[in-house]
Amino acid sequence: MNKKHKMIFFKILFYIFVIYFGVSLVVYFYQRKLLYHPGENNYLDEGPLNHKIEKVYIQSENELVAWRFVKNKNFKTILFFHGNAGKIDNRIYKLNEFSKLDINYLIFAYRGFSGNKGKPTEQGLYEDARAAKKWLNSNGVEDNSIILYGESLGTAIAVDLASSNSFSGLILESPFTSMEILAKKYYPYLPAKLILKDKYKSIEKISKINSPILIMHGREDKIVPFSMGEEMYKKFDGVKYNFFSDNDDHMMNFNENLINTIKKFISSLN
Template identity: 40%
Template sequence: MIAEILVALVAGYLVLVAATALFQRSMIYHPGRTRPEPAAIGLPEMVSLQVSSADGWLVTGWYAPPTKPDRVTIVFYHGNSGTIADRAAKARPLLDAGHGVLLVGYRGFGGNPGTPTEAGLVMDGRAALHWLIGKGIPQSRIVLYGESLGTGIVTRLAGELEDLAGVILEAPFTCLPDLAPSYLLPGLARLLMADRFDNRVQIGAVTAPLLLLHGEEDDLVPVSMGKEILGLARSAREKRGLFLPETGHNDIWDKGGADAVMDFLAELTRW
């Protein structure tokens, strides 16, 4: 009887692991499907743009140039859910301060065709960044902002460029397999997961001034991961971390994050 129970438990576990491996991307990515026009959500100065990624997929983002000559342009890479429209509350104060803003859309999100993957999102993010540089915005006036999953795109792209104005990471994780369900052993998670977004490795190549934000009560991405990433950012010309008490994963901007971002950007414009 005991042997039969053990066999059943092992079989059930293997089925659970197999299902996780098979449906892992549907567990990671939760894209919103609709995308209103910018003016409908309080961003009338932003316009839609379409860029072609290296593999041919077309993705849509929103852009507004700086309105003041000394301001930078923030390229914003959002997290694993929703769409660029859900980040209007973060774009609004940046635009009001005269900064340029590019909200980067991903394949499979917000009405864009395709299916999200790490390789695909990185290609989409790179295509949007190159589009902006092609519009005449120098790298030295560009700040890359990554939110949660978007931090894995930003550390990758920032490591490819040496003269960015700055990098902002909001709730960064170490590596996606480190966030796998608890029933997956760490070694098994690393073996099974196709998408990694390895901030632990990529942060070492980031040389731009860095601001890292994390909530002390984050129950999705432990604050210990943000502190580890800050410690590993040894190549950054300057770095600072803001670890907010009584703050979770989704309220960083409302509980001090917004002020820290605006202060960081103001410092960059004075350098």
């Protein structure tokens, strides 16, 4: 290779580096817009509530809107952590099924979601989760009467809270092992480990949990690989149950089999 060709070669390498660095920089600064989608509605049609709820507000860094349903004060309470997109309303089809069970629930929206002020971050969502638990405690619901339920991104928030507290139980729907590993799947050409701000390392926390766990995941999940839910299940050494469906995608169908699984899990906690 002569001197001229070397110059051209190094110029090409330089431009490739500049482009790569530029793309990485853009992703670094805008990654939370890629991760959190409070204005997106990508769930099943919510329809109307088939039961009466009480709209309440939880004080975190900002005030958080929440819905509370109390069927019987002696029943346990599901504390629900939603995924990375949409509003509380997008989970009505799940809430309607909860209302038919011997259970109460509290579902709240994170900062930046459902009209709440603030911007979502990993630590911010953990803080919101602690505030929701504290709100339940202050309203007469102790930790041993709380069942955490997380869907998708919400599974990481539920796992984090459960890793430092003792609850009645934990339900994880379509869980992932860590955001870092998931980011490598979607952006294999980027240095995810270096630039990722919100890592959500659930796989490192699940062994710290001492509550019974139900993990539900569909083998047809096109967003979070089924293998991640399976890995989370294998990693946990405590009392555990699973509902691994052959046909479900990321947002699982709340059919009779799934609902019965949740019902049996709740009964086992009693």
